[in-house]
Amino acid sequence: MRAVITVIGKDKVGIIAGISNTLAVSNVNILDISQTTMQDVFTMIMLVDISNMTISFTKLSEELEKKGEEMGLSVRIQHEDIFNSMHRI
Template structure:
């Protein structure tokens, strides 16, 4: 089971570090990251394996989203199936 974590917002120091720390603490294994900074806006998409997650997925979603709010970022964590079904036949 994999999840896509998308992070957008104003660029700042330690965004990747913050999100990765939460992933590590909660047992999500980061598989891939793409990241870019357009003018001053930061956008990152992270693919994480959540099969070894130590907490329920919904809680993981909330923790990341709250972390995002505290750093003025929008963090959305979604199960990969929504992307697969929508874009692949």
């Protein structure tokens, strides 16, 4: 099972490390990552494998949001099928 994580906020040192660590603690594997900085705005999309995570999806979402708040970022996670349905033209 896969999910999509989006991260948006002011660029600073440690964003990828902070989010990656939160995922690693819950046994979530990063499959693909795309990030860019436009002027001082950081954006990242991660495709992750949640098949073997050690906590519930809801708890993971809460942990990512909490980490985002600590870092001044907006962090959201969605199941891949929901993400794809929402972004179909």
